[in-house]
Amino acid sequence: MKKLSFLAGTFALLWIGAAPVFALSADEIIERMERNQTHPTSIIEGELVVSDRFGDRRSTFISHTEGASRFLVEFTSRDERGQKILRHDGSLYLYYPDARETIRLQGAALRDSLLGSDISYEDMTGGRGLADDYRFTLLGEERVEGRQAYKVELEARSTNVPYAKQILWVDAERFVMLRGEQFARNGRKLKVTEVLETTETDGYIFPSHLRVTDQTRRSSGTEMKITSSQIDVELPRGIFSLEELTW
Amino acid sequence: MVGPGLSRGQGSGVRVVPPYSVTCVRRLLCAGCVALLLLGVAVRAAAETVVESEIQNQLIGVWDGSDLGLGGVAVGRIEFRSAPAPMVQARLVLNTTAAQLQSNGDTISTAFVDVPRASLRFRFPLTEDYTMRVAAGRDRLAWGIGSLFNAGDLIYGADGSGAADFTALDDLRDETSWLYSAYLPIGERAYLEPVFLPPLPELVLGDELAATGTAVVPGGADESRLGLRLHAVMGGLSLEPAYLYDGNEDMHHAAFSVQGNLWADLYAAARLSLDDRIPSQFGSVLEERSSASLGAFRTFRVGHDRNLTARMESLIRPGAAWSDQDSQDAEYAVLLHPELVFSPGRTLNIIGRAVVSPLDSSALVIAGFSWNIFTGFYAESFAAAQLGDNTAVFGWDRPGSLSMSSGFRYRF
Numbered sequence: 001m002k003k004l005s006f007l008a009g010t011f012a013l014l015w016i017g018a019a020p021v022f023a024l025s026a027d028e029i030i031e032r033m034e035r036n037q038t039h040p041t042s043i044i045e046g047e048l049v050v051s052d053r054f055g056d057r058r059s060t061f062i063s064h065t066e067g068a069s070r071f072l073v074e075f076t077s078r079d080e081r082g083q084k085i086l087r088h089d090g091s092l093y094l095y096y097p098d099a100r101e102t103i104r105l106q107g108a109a110l111r112d113s114l115l116g117s118d119i120s121y122e123d124m125t126g127g128r129g130l131a132d133d134y135r136f137t138l139l140g141e142e143r144v145e146g147r148q149a150y151k152v153e154l155e156a157r158s159t160n161v162p163y164a165k166q167i168l169w170v171d172a173e174r175f176v177m178l179r180g181e182q183f184a185r186n187g188r189k190l191k192v193t194e195v196l197e198t199t200e201t202d203g204y205i206f207p208s209h210l211r212v213t214d215q216t217r218r219s220s221g222t223e224m225k226i227t228s229s230q231i232d233v234e235l236p237r238g239i240f241s242l243e244e245l246t247w
Numbered sequence: 248m249v250g251p252g253l254s255r256g257q258g259s260g261v262r263v264v265p266p267y268s269v270t271c272v273r274r275l276l277c278a279g280c281v282a283l284l285l286l287g288v289a290v291r292a293a294a295e296t297v298v299e300s301e302i303q304n305q306l307i308g309v310w311d312g313s314d315l316g317l318g319g320v321a322v323g324r325i326e327f328r329s330a331p332a333p334m335v336q337a338r339l340v341l342n343t344t345a346a347q348l349q350s351n352g353d354t355i356s357t358a359f360v361d362v363p364r365a366s367l368r369f370r371f372p373l374t375e376d377y378t379m380r381v382a383a384g385r386d387r388l389a390w391g392i393g394s395l396f397n398a399g400d401l402i403y404g405a406d407g408s409g410a411a412d413f414t415a416l417d418d419l420r421d422e423t424s425w426l427y428s429a430y431l432p433i434g435e436r437a438y439l440e441p442v443f444l445p446p447l448p449e450l451v452l453g454d455e456l457a458a459t460g461t462a463v464v465p466g467g468a469d470e471s472r473l474g475l476r477l478h479a480v481m482g483g484l485s486l487e488p489a490y491l492y493d494g495n496e497d498m499h500h501a502a503f504s505v506q507g508n509l510w511a512d513l514y515a516a517a518r519l520s521l522d523d524r525i526p527s528q529f530g531s532v533l534e535e536r537s538s539a540s541l542g543a544f545r546t547f548r549v550g551h552d553r554n555l556t557a558r559m560e561s562l563i564r565p566g567a568a569w570s571d572q573d574s575q576d577a578e579y580a581v582l583l584h585p586e587l588v589f590s591p592g593r594t595l596n597i598i599g600r601a602v603v604s605p606l607d608s609s610a611l612v613i614a615g616f617s618w619n620i621f622t623g624f625y626a627e628s629f630a631a632a633q634l635g636d637n638t639a640v641f642g643w644d645r646p647g648s649l650s651m652s653s654g655f656r657y658r659f
Contacts, residue, residue, distance in 0.1 A: 050593060057594075057622045078299060079623055079658060081328075088436060091480065099418040101389045104485055106508035112546055112554065162548065190552075214552070220593075236333075241435035242478075243380065247336070247368075 026136035026152045030168075032175040034129055037206050038068045039231050046226040047077075048119070052217070068129075070240040085114075085121060086245040092121055095245045102246060119212065119222055120162070130154060133161045141172060144179050148172040163190065174198070174205045189215045202231040295330035305654035311646045321345045326364075333370070338386075340364035363423050380430035387423045388442060390476055390489055391504040391540075392514040395419050395584040395602070396562035398540040399504030399516035401474060401491035402426075402444070405538050406562055406582070408602050413613040414629045414652065416596060437479035446470035446495065470495040483507055498522050511545035535566035549589075558586040571607045573638040575645075579606045594619040598629075602641075609635025609642065628653040 024032075041064075048059045059080055063073040071087035082097035092105040105112070105121065114121055130136075134154035142151050154166040164185040169178045180193035192213045199208035208229070214220040238244055301324040309316045322344050329337040342361040347354055366384030373379055391399020397420075398405040407420040415421075428442040446466025456462055474491030485506040492499055504516040520536040542560040549555050560583070567580040583603040590596050596617045603610040615629030633641040633648040642648060 052593060054594070054620055055622070057619075081297065081299070090483075091436075096417065099389060099421060100387045101418065104480075104506065106483070106512065216552075217592075238378075238432075238435070241432060242438060243430060243432045243435075246430075247370075247380070 024138075024150070026138035026150075027131065029138065029150045029152055029170050029175070030130055030136050030154075033168075033170050033177060036175050036204055039065060039204055041066050041231070041233055041235050043230045043233055043235070044226055045228045046224060048114070049223040049225075051222070052220045064235055064239050066235065066240065072240055072244065084245050086240065086242070088240055093242070093245055100246070102242065119224065133157055134166065139167070142169065144169045147178060149178050176205045177207060191215060199226065199229060201229050204231055297326075297328040297330065299326045299328070299658065300324065301326075301656065301658045303654060303656040305652045308651045309647055310649035312644070312648075318346065335367070335369045337367050338364055363421070377432075379432075382426070382428045382430070385423050385425050387421065388426060388428060388440070391487065391502060391516050392485070392506045393516065393540050393542055393560060394558060394586070396540040396542070396560045396582065397504075397516060398518040398538045398562070399487060399489060399502045401476075401489055401500045401502055401518070402442070402472075405516075405518060405540060405564075408582070408584075408611075413600055413631065414615060414617075414627065416598070416617050433477075433479070437477070439475065439477050441475045442473070442491075444472040444474075468494075474500075496522075511543045514542045514544075516540045533565070537565055539563045553592070554588075554590045556586075556588040556590070558584075560584040560586075569606065571638075573607075575638065575640060575642065577607070577640060579604050579640070581605055604635075604640045607635065607639040609633070609639030611641045623658040625656040626654075627656060 043062070043064055045062045046060070048061065050057045050059075057079075058077060059075055060077040061073050061075050063071065065071045069087065069089050071085070073085045075081060075083045082095075084095040086093040086095070094103045094105060095101070096103075112121055134156055137153040137155065139151040139153050142149055149169040149171055152168050152170060154168065156164045163182040165183040165187075167181045167183075169180070170176070171178050176195070176198050177193075178195050180191075181189055182191040182193070184190050192215060193210060194213070195207040195210045197207070197209035198205055208226040210224055212222045212224075236244075303322040303324075305320050305322070307318050307320060309318075322342065324343075325341045327337075327339045329335065340363050342363055344359045344361075345357070347356050349355065362385065364385055364387075366382060366386035368380060368382045370378050370380050388402055389400075390402055391397040393400070393407075395407045395411055396405060397407065400407075402424060403410075403420065403422040407422075410422055411419040412421065413419065424444055425447075426442055426444045428440055431439040431441075433439060446468075448466055449464045451462055451464055471494045472491055473494075474489065476487055476489035478485070478487045480486070485504075487502075487504040489502045489504070490500065498520050499522070500518060500520045502516055502518040504514070506512070506514040517539045518537060519533070540560060540562050542558065544556070544558045547555045547557065562582045562584075564578065564580050567578045569580045572579075581604075583601075583605060585601050585603065587599045588596055589598075598613075598615055598617065600613045601610050611631065611633050613629060613631045615627065618626045620626055628651070630651040631649070633643060633645070635641045635643065637644045
């Protein structure tokens with residue numbers, strides 16, 4: 001009797017401990033994934049490589065972020081040196097040092113391609129959760145690159161998004177994206193996003209090397225690599241101001 | 248300073264010192280160390296300065312009404328920027344245009360050098376918590392909002408079509424001036440910017456040069472320009488009131504610019520110029536001395552990764568002519584600037600632009616492409632045509648009404 005009670009109790013404990021994993025909804029999975037990618041503050045250096053049949057175009061950048069709504073990225077590579085992007089709450093500003101000109105982007109312009117890459121200004125600077133644009137459906141679990149992952153379908157709420165449908169594979173243990181596929185309204189696969197490396201800094205796990213491949217053009221794609229990251233650091237005062245943007 | 252082996256001693260004689268005395272060697276070693284230290288500092292400083300160069304080679308064709316003229320031109324640009332630093336920045340840009348001309352069978356090589364930018368900027372902490380910024384030298388201040396027409400631009404003028412580079416991918420206007428300005432932040436998204444523009448010195452030639460003996464005469468202080476703008480973002484709108492006094496014209500200019508977004512990026516500016524005369528009829532002053540610009544800009548996605556960017560701007564000058572004046576030099580009340588940029592891929596931009604004078608049914612039309620083939624390397628080709636009759640602002644019949652340029656540009 002004692003042994004049976006013990007076994008029952010152990011089983012119940014294991015079941016209760018495991019219950020949250022099985023009971024996670026698609027919304028919760030995406031929310032946990034986005035939480036991993038949203039840092040209180042961060043300083044990240046990286047590079048963007050845009051490839052086509054003529055070769056690679058490499059751009060390097062350094063970014064400062066605060067939460068999901070403030071972001072300053074400065075390009076440090078030769079062709080774009082001094083160009084900056086500032087996200088301040090709901091507005092996005094571009095600064096071109098040659099013309100000393102600041103452009104404020106709003107609305108659909110936020111989805112414009114960054115430096116001709118497969119990444120948009122909004123992708124780069126965040127500030128808008130996937131839940132604002134998509135409905136989520138959990139399709140099940142699969143193994144991706146040797147890791148158990150949730151497979152989540154994202155269906156666009158409106159036509160104001162670049163992809164009518166996406167499928168994301170989210171690591172079931174670490175809640176970081178492992179793979180993504182983006183589709184047009186007619187079901188044609190447009191892009192494939194592969195996370196080649198992840199990094200963990202201060203408890204946050206996020207992609208540090210990802211590749212976006214254009215399925216409609218051969219030899220065409222974008223890679224983004226993070227070369228250094230510091231999370232939860234003190235940022236310079238006034239870093240997210242127009243003054244800093246135009247310095 | 249005397250070298251080793253020779254030194255001045257007391258009295259009138261010269262005392263010969265053995266060349267390799269201990270003192271001498273110590274001095275040499277010291278000098279060597281200092282030299283090495285200075286060299287190390289200089290090399291490090293030089294290594295931190297950012298130097299960028301660009302060469303553009305163009306084949307230019309111009310129709311003179313009966314024949315097509317061809318010529319080649321090379322434009323070089325060297326830019327020096329100080330290393331990134333939190334308190335001081337410096338920038339120097341040299342442009343040189345090289346061409347060969349012929350005169351009476353002789354070939355003449357010419358080069359034109361321009362310094363479009365030579366500026367310093369520095370931050371200055373006024374208090375522990377407040378830092379202002381100062382800029383001095385030849386640089387650009389982009390007041391107001393607008394690509395070609397910008398009534399809020401009190402420094403360079405509302406109509407930029409005279410100085411615009413219609414083959415530029417992004418910035419049509421790039422005028423610069425010698426100026427001194429301050430940047431006074433107000434919170435994170437607003438600032439006050441006073442500016443002082445000294446008068447340009449006058450170049451004196453001919454008889455006046457002979458009379459004065461001075462080739463360059465400074466402009467009078469009363470010919471200076473002094474202004475101020477406030478930029479703020481409120482409720483989704485960018486707002487910018489501005490004021491400039493032009494001592495050369497003895498004129499006060501005021502402008503107000505606004506930018507927002509409603510399906511498209513929308514912007515507008517209005518400007519009023521007044522002198523010290525008390526107007527008898529304010530209405531007529533408003534008509535004669537005011538101007539306004541309107542603009543709309545939007546990017547459309549064509550397919551999943553092709554973009555079409557459309558822009559339309561207009562310049563309205565109520566005091567100018569509202570009907571056809573049958574004059575090439577007429578100033579009309581309405582000018583339009585439509586622009587379409589189609590990007591079928593990441594690196595190719597197909598551009599169509601125009602300056603349209605609807606009141607005399609004439610236009611300047613520019614079309615071309617810019618193709619970023621490799622990193623820093625572009626192939627570009629543009630053609631421009633003036634469309635209109637012989638009495639219009641733009642006319643087909645005049646020399647230079649049809650032109651083209653093709654070439655390559657490399658930034659390294």
